[in-house]
Amino acid sequence: MAARFKRLINQPENILSEMLEGFAAAYSHIVRLTDEGLIVRRQPKEEGKVGLVIGNGSGHEPAMIGWVGEGLFDVNVPGPIFTAPGPAKLLQGIRAADHGAGVLVCVSHHAGDLMTAEAALMDAEEEGLENVEMVVLYDDISSAPKGREGERRGTVGLFFVWKMLGAFAETSGDLAACKAVAEKIRDNTRSLSMALDTCTNPITGELMFELAQDEIEIGTGVHGEAGMYQGKLLSADETIDLMLQPILEDLPFTREDEVCVLLNNAGSMTLMELSILYGRVSEILNENGIRQYRGWIGSYATTQEMAGFGLSLCRVDEQLKALYSAPANGAWFR
Amino acid sequence: MNERAIIVEEKEQLNGSNWVAIIRAMEAAVTAQKEDLSRLDAKVGDGDHGINMAAGLTKAASKVEQLSQPTPSMVLKTTGSSLMNDMGGASGMVFGAFFRGCANAVKDIKALTRQDIGQMLSAALAYVEKRGKVQPGDKTMVDALAPAVSAYKDAINNGLGLQDALGSAADAAKAGALSTVEMVAKVGRAKFLGERSLGHQDAGATTMALLFSAWVNCLDDQSCR
Numbered sequence: 001m002a003a004r005f006k007r008l009i010n011q012p013e014n015i016l017s018e019m020l021e022g023f024a025a026a027y028s029h030i031v032r033l034t035d036e037g038l039i040v041r042r043q044p045k046e047e048g049k050v051g052l053v054i055g056n057g058s059g060h061e062p063a064m065i066g067w068v069g070e071g072l073f074d075v076n077v078p079g080p081i082f083t084a085p086g087p088a089k090l091l092q093g094i095r096a097a098d099h100g101a102g103v104l105v106c107v108s109h110h111a112g113d114l115m116t117a118e119a120a121l122m123d124a125e126e127e128g129l130e131n132v133e134m135v136v137l138y139d140d141i142s143s144a145p146k147g148r149e150g151e152r153r154g155t156v157g158l159f160f161v162w163k164m165l166g167a168f169a170e171t172s173g174d175l176a177a178c179k180a181v182a183e184k185i186r187d188n189t190r191s192l193s194m195a196l197d198t199c200t201n202p203i204t205g206e207l208m209f210e211l212a213q214d215e216i217e218i219g220t221g222v223h224g225e226a227g228m229y230q231g232k233l234l235s236a237d238e239t240i241d242l243m244l245q246p247i248l249e250d251l252p253f254t255r256e257d258e259v260c261v262l263l264n265n266a267g268s269m270t271l272m273e274l275s276i277l278y279g280r281v282s283e284i285l286n287e288n289g290i291r292q293y294r295g296w297i298g299s300y301a302t303t304q305e306m307a308g309f310g311l312s313l314c315r316v317d318e319q320l321k322a323l324y325s326a327p328a329n330g331a332w333f334r
Numbered sequence: 335m336n337e338r339a340i341i342v343e344e345k346e347q348l349n350g351s352n353w354v355a356i357i358r359a360m361e362a363a364v365t366a367q368k369e370d371l372s373r374l375d376a377k378v379g380d381g382d383h384g385i386n387m388a389a390g391l392t393k394a395a396s397k398v399e400q401l402s403q404p405t406p407s408m409v410l411k412t413t414g415s416s417l418m419n420d421m422g423g424a425s426g427m428v429f430g431a432f433f434r435g436c437a438n439a440v441k442d443i444k445a446l447t448r449q450d451i452g453q454m455l456s457a458a459l460a461y462v463e464k465r466g467k468v469q470p471g472d473k474t475m476v477d478a479l480a481p482a483v484s485a486y487k488d489a490i491n492n493g494l495g496l497q498d499a500l501g502s503a504a505d506a507a508k509a510g511a512l513s514t515v516e517m518v519a520k521v522g523r524a525k526f527l528g529e530r531s532l533g534h535q536d537a538g539a540t541t542m543a544l545l546f547s548a549w550v551n552c553l554d555d556q557s558c559r
Contacts, residue, residue, distance in 0.1 A: 013389075080421075082380050083382070083422045087419065110424075111522045115465065119418065204382055204385055
């Protein structure tokens with residue numbers, strides 16, 4: 001396993017447009033690519049329901065183009081590779097997501113995404129677009145200490161926000177209630193990610209970060225930002241033991257809690273490895289008397305061919321369990 | 335003011351056409367350095383700063399060249415909007431905010447005097463700090479911009495002309511960019527490196543310094559006159 005220097009692309013400057021065209025052609029029964037370069041639902045949500053939109057840098061597929069569809073997002077505004085789209089494009093996305101009951105702009109907490117959303121909201125207000133709100137989402141416990149949760153960045157655990165908020169907004173005409181649900185899910189979610197091996201930037205062809213052959217890193221962001229632990233390669237069980245404990249302590253998750261669990265593939269992990277890792281997670285949760293409502297293993301947000309995974313827990317109550325189990329139909333999540 | 339002083343004063347002003355040429359000079363300087371800037375970014379970010387900045391400025395420069403009867407404010411605003419929207423990302427937003435902040439401060443002025451430019455740079459710095467929520471010492475482009483603005487104002491107050499004042503601003507920006515090597519990042523992706531961001535020069539600050547040196551160089555060699 002190593003960063004992949006061979007890639008099947010055409011011109012680097014056409015990566016985004018060619019990816020979107022191919023994606024929309026394959027899933028034309030679910031999504032449509034607009035002239036402005038937005039991914040929208042083929043069949044728009046009915047009038048009077050809150051619209052959900054998110055802008056993000058591309059290169060993390062299935063996130064977020066694969067998450068547009070029934071029970072999920074109304075609109076995705078894909079930016080250049082690893083780069084947030086500009087505010088003008090996000091504003092187009094806000095307009096496209098408007099079905100008469102307001103629009104919630106979801107922001108995965110990163111500097112570029114936040115500044116872009118703030119600027120787009122100011123422009124929306126100047127244009128007289130009413131009922132547009134923003135919710136800032138974060139989950140990664142390695143990026144700021146407990147007590148300063150608002151400084152943490154958005155990583156793999158936002159999976160739970162998209163799934164459950166998407167289900168809620170499918171039937172809700174109340175923008176404030178949607179925002180409150182998003183914050184409730186966020187405030188019950190904690191995550192930590194790790195990398196076994198680096199990857200290359202598809203535009204430059206250069207390594208995204210460096211990692212010694214026999215070392216791993218725990219606490220990586222979705223762009224391979226450096227994290228909190230660098231050390232020798234460990235076994236699957238040892239790796240989970242090191243990662244799960246700080247997650248449990250941070251919220252904290254306690255006996256009798258019920259949780260959904262995500263193991264997200266950062267790129268080139270095998271389902272075999274992830275299933276082995278999941279087994280250890282399940283074992284520890286059982287030992288701690290924490291009940292598992294649902295687990296999910298797979299690729300939600302990737303960083304190209306990076307080897308590594310993200311572990312996330314979301315504490316659920318009856319409302320969130322119902323939202324988690326509600327139908328969803330995106331091209332790459334259902 | 336005697337006749338000669340008036341001529342000097344007029345020659346010192348920068349009108350819309352001068353600004354179109356300055357933006358092009360800035361683009362050329364960043365494009366020439368884009369690989370090195372990306373390599374700096376790879377130490378603490380995702381290694382695409384130079385490529386993105388060069389692409390953003392190339393688009394911005396071609397947009398300002400299409401403006402008819404441009405004023406300084408039009409050129410600066412078009413550049414800022416283009417960086418925000420065509421380039422995107424945190425860098426697009428903060429460098430866009432720099433040019434938009436400049437534009438806001440010089441509305442309705444057809445040709446900028448050295449005093450106008452001093453006010454413009456102060457306003458742009460304030461705007462970047464507000465929009466980007468950054469301060470000197472955070473290891474960002476502000477660490478090149480803030481000392482450049484101070485140096486420029488000191489130079490003007492000491493009676494220096496536009497070119498010399500910009501020269502000292504460019505020197506201060508370069509020194510400011512170098513000083514980021516000793517800083518721990520407090521914002522952006524590099525923040526998550528903590529102490530490990532020490533020892534690396536900030537790519538954004540380096541680009542900011544490059545913009546100032548391109549500006550003064552094109553005045554020196556008359557290419558933006």
